[in-house]
Amino acid sequence: MQSDQPPARPVGRGAKVRAAVHAATLAELVDKGYAALSVENVAQRAGVHKTTVYRRWKDRESLLADALAEHMAMDIPVPDTGAIATDLRALARSLVQTFTSPTGQAVLAAIFTGAAHLPEIAAARRHVFDDRLARAEPVVTRAVERGELPRGTDPAELLKTLAAPIYLRLLITADPVDETTADQAVRVTLAAAHAGVLRPAHDGEPATG
Amino acid sequence: MQSDQPPARPVGRGAKVRAAVHAATLAELVDKGYAALSVENVAQRAGVHKTTVYRRWKDRESLLADALAEHMAMDIPVPDTGAIATDLRALARSLVQTFTSPTGQAVLAAIFTGAAHLPEIAAARRHVFDDRLARAEPVVTRAVERGELPRGTDPAELLKTLAAPIYLRLLITADPVDETTADQAVRVTLAAAHAGVLRPAHDGEPATG
Incomplete structure (x- = not known):
């Protein structure tokens, strides 16, 4: 398999998952507030498996920080x-x-x-x-x-x-x-x-x- | 018993206890931070019994709010x-x-x-x-x-x-x-x-x- 450097901003599946998870994180925050925010709920709302979320973010805190920054x-x-x-x-x-x-x-x-x-x-x-x-x-x-x-x-x-x-x-x-x-x-x-x-x-x- | 109105700003034991408890609250905050703040520790530091604190403040939150405002x-x-x-x-x-x-x-x-x-x-x-x-x-x-x-x-x-x-x-x-x-x-x-x-x-x- 060739291992050329990937383009700087891939708009493939990875980027779509990130965007969907970010959007779901904010939507959960608006609907339920920080205290009720969970990786499970975010994954469900984004239509992905929670292991997909955990592969990219180690916990709800880093997910939240990342979604907010974006x-x-x-x-x-x-x-x-x-x-x-x-x-x-x-x-x-x-x-x-x-x-x-x-x-x-x-x-x-x-x-x-x-x-x-x-x-x-x-x-x-x-x-x-x-x-x-x-x-x-x-x-x-x-x-x-x-x-x-x-x-x-x-x-x-x-x-x-x-x-x-x-x-x-x-x-x-x-x-x-x-x-x-x-x-x-x-x-x-x-x-x-x-x-x-x-x-x-x-x-x-x-x-x- | 006569029930004349008390003077507006008593500087008796009550005021002294308040001041001591406020000072102890801030000192505990500086030394240990909010997470570790407790009525027990504040009372001990102020040299009063914790029931004395609870008689004036219902919990550590209202004690903290009051001490900060003061x-x-x-x-x-x-x-x-x-x-x-x-x-x-x-x-x-x-x-x-x-x-x-x-x-x-x-x-x-x-x-x-x-x-x-x-x-x-x-x-x-x-x-x-x-x-x-x-x-x-x-x-x-x-x-x-x-x-x-x-x-x-x-x-x-x-x-x-x-x-x-x-x-x-x-x-x-x-x-x-x-x-x-x-x-x-x-x-x-x-x-x-x-x-x-x-x-x-x-x-x-x-x-x-």
């Missing part, structure tokens, strides 16, 4: 409207939508309450955030190139400033989270960016260009 | 330096200190991981945040009165803007949280306040004075 990575648009205000509004509103949808609420409950004590989940939380941040960075670099934002504006600082008030309300305060929350986050972020305070942390780089 | 309420200074920048810096740095101290790390781990699934703890989290917010509001109202911030600046919006990036880093990203984080939060918050975007949510009030 879901959250796919769930982010990278807008390119030609203007930073509308790009940031789209990003902030999509973050709000992600976490206020039924799936998003179930995900949030799992990663911040039910499964919050699992190291895999803490790692997935950071991974998901970093991944979304990396995907959204072009929004900021394009705006700097267009001259809409000061040179030296740090994409990560800016995007964290945008996300922070939304997460604060989702995780700590009892405030409603809606489009108003998203739009207010955009106003605060743009004010800070225009004032030139969203530079890289610990950075004293001159604003050359 | 601790977090006491742990906030309300600075009055005469300038908003230095007042906000003191507030932000104290938030950072609160959660990076050994007690703060233990509290954070308990309320966001170990005990995050308990309704009492979710309620305590909101209560603690609201309480700290209410205590800090004079910092903002005084700055508005001094003319340092635009009229119509909403104290709650401003203080949430200050706290949000710190909580984001504590709860989601793996970034270090230190004085630089606090000082950067102050810069972002002041830029937004000076740009006039920290008005009450859903508010169209004219900036009269």
Whole structure:
């Protein structure tokens, strides 16, 4: 048998099983919550044998972490409207939508309450955030190139400033989270960016260009 | 027996027991973590019988929620330096200190991981945040009165803007949280306040004075 390297992204049976199991994991989470999540139920819902699941994931925790990472990575648009205000509004509103949808609420409950004590989940939380941040960075670099934002504006600082008030309300305060929350986050972020305070942390780089 | 109303804040044996039990609860949390927290251990550490604890708190969850609320309420200074920048810096740095101290790390781990699934703890989290917010509001109202911030600046919006990036880093990203984080939060918050975007949510009030 030839053992050529397989293509980087196979879309064969393996990928289909992964996708079906991921979808079933999220559906189980939405319907029954983290406490009731089991490999058996996920396998049944995905229409595969549970040994098929165990061949790829060692336990429900790693399955959940993997399904969450995949879901959250796919769930982010990278807008390119030609203007930073509308790009940031789209990003902030999509973050709000992600976490206020039924799936998003179930995900949030799992990663911040039910499964919050699992190291895999803490790692997935950071991974998901970093991944979304990396995907959204072009929004900021394009705006700097267009001259809409000061040179030296740090994409990560800016995007964290945008996300922070939304997460604060989702995780700590009892405030409603809606489009108003998203739009207010955009106003605060743009004010800070225009004032030139969203530079890289610990950075004293001159604003050359 | 006379049944005059007791004074509002007795500082007798009851208050001393409460304080000792609260302190013992936090000390147990720091030393052993939430999973190992028990009424027996708390009682022993506080030097009281466990029935004394059970007389005041129905279980370890309500004891923990109460101890956390008390601790977090006491742990906030309300600075009055005469300038908003230095007042906000003191507030932000104290938030950072609160959660990076050994007690703060233990509290954070308990309320966001170990005990995050308990309704009492979710309620305590909101209560603690609201309480700290209410205590800090004079910092903002005084700055508005001094003319340092635009009229119509909403104290709650401003203080949430200050706290949000710190909580984001504590709860989601793996970034270090230190004085630089606090000082950067102050810069972002002041830029937004000076740009006039920290008005009450859903508010169209004219900036009269």
